[in-house]
Amino acid sequence: MHHQDIPVDLALDIYTRVLRIRRFEEEVGRLFRQGQLPGFVHLYIGEEAVAAGVCAALTDEDTIISTHRGHGHVIAKGGDIKRMMAELFGKATGYCKGKGGSMHIADFEIGMLGAIGIVGGGIPIAVGAGLSAWYSGSDRVSLCFFGDGAANEGSFHESLNLASTLTLPVIFVCENNQYGEFTPAKNAMNINDIADRAIGYGIPGLVADGVDAFEMYRVTRAAVERARRGGGPTLIEAKTHRRGSHAEGEEAFLAGQTYRDEAETAAAQANDPLRLLHSYVSENGLLPAEQLEALDSDITQFVAEAAEAARNSPDPEIESLFEDLWL
């Protein structure tokens, strides 16, 4: 299989984003298991192709908003892994000086307007970022990520309608990983495709294969072009799969209970977005094998160094509690 429309540079760029997310999340999982990270962490393993494909279709000026499962979005938008890692440790050198943590990473410089720990909490804010682009005559688009579970919040419905009535440049990317915590999406809604909800708000709703980073890139690019032309919002539903726990350490919550179909998990495992991309890149000779390996080991090492640096970084000073208050 060869994707004629995806130039080599772009394919490698997308592959690299996926790889960076995967290696980062693997390290975070290890750190959490070792008891090194405070709070909750929600990993993005298995869903990387969504953020990577989507963000590859955005410019640095375009903005994104993320969720509790947000590390992948930050990395895909070009975030700094060192500052992310330090934030996960709650250190002064983190993106938010230790005040945000895993669920609240932001990088306004690269248009990453923040991860939000309240399910559905970011969707209306993305509408506002779209409004601001429209208001100021910019061709910037606003994009937000959210889960299947979030599509059951009122904020989702109100936001789609608001963006639609004002014809705003907003792209709603629903990452349907089939579960909200321990509840299967099919138990929380009586439709198969969340994309169908777009009909009710008079905007296009598209289903995309969230395991295929190139397809995510294509559908996003089309939605971006439409938004920039003044065509208004699009809802994209990425069918994907969360590989691991809802939150790391969920065994403790489950206390022996199960909620997932083993066959389904095995199928998802076999359809791994990183593996698919890796095969594509190597089979089509986009990069020689040794360079591919070097890329991986460089990233792995960089992530390990980021963790080490984060661990050795200072905690925030207590006085910093009273910084970043009212101007």
Added chain:
Amino acid sequence: MPRKTYVAAIQEALAEEMRRDQRVFLIGEDVRIGVFPSTRGLHTEFGDKRVIDSPISELAVAGAGIGAAVTGLRPIVDLMFGTFLYLAFDQIANQAGAMRYMYGGQTNVPLVFMVQNGAGSSAGHHHSQAVHQFFMNMPQIKVVLPSTPYDGKGLLKSAIRDDNPVLFLHSLSLGGKRGEVPADEYVIPIGEADVKRAGNDVTICAAGPTVYTALDAADALEAEGVAAEVIDLRSLSPWDKETVLESVAKTGRFIAVDESFPTCSAASEWAATVAEEAFYQLRAPVQRVTNKDVPMPFSPVLEKAVLPSEADVIAAVHKTLA
């Protein structure tokens, strides 16, 4: 007497009340598996109809609870974290608390909203706020915040049997705390404080996790020869003014310890009441010990520094003794 954890005591109250009254049911996100162990195992005993997993739709679930309550059921609506109550604010503030009054006494709303309140998991602003003070401000919503397994069970039973909307707040940081819980049936009336420790020099009033902060401070003060009386309010609305005022009449000094943002905190209400009603018995100005006036930070170091500490309580007591 059997010793149980705080969460186990809460779970027991839910199970016993569901056995006792067929009208009682539980609805919320992942209540079957139990994001908090308090609801774990109930689905096995009571089944799909009485333990209902909901979509992530707090406003609808809270409102559905109200609708079920005014038509004869006794719902327990579990909204997980206190901060998620904000998504259901309209249904709680505009509807649940006001319906009976607004409709001239034609109806009542026997409903329990149940959430975890306050910090303790180092999870940042969206998961670590205490929210009780907002709901204390609303007329006709009862608010309880137990600090022990015994109180947790007894107050939850009262909440479920109450004919009014009650916000039952439990605390993640107390979840593993063990205490004696009688095997025999008992309830704790809403609105009754518990004097945890008697003393003549200063009254320290607290609720939930801050009760332990107050008790630790009282231990340290004892070494200095200061006898602090520690009152666990347990119920925040209505609250046991009488017990507090009686204590202040004896001690002449009042410290309110409260995990809230300071402005319009629970502590503000307690302190204002004491200043208003016990002014001539006070020997020093009332003191409030609350969170620092900032959003909840993630870093464990900062989170700890935001919360009322034993040192803060001792410093406040010293001020009243100066």
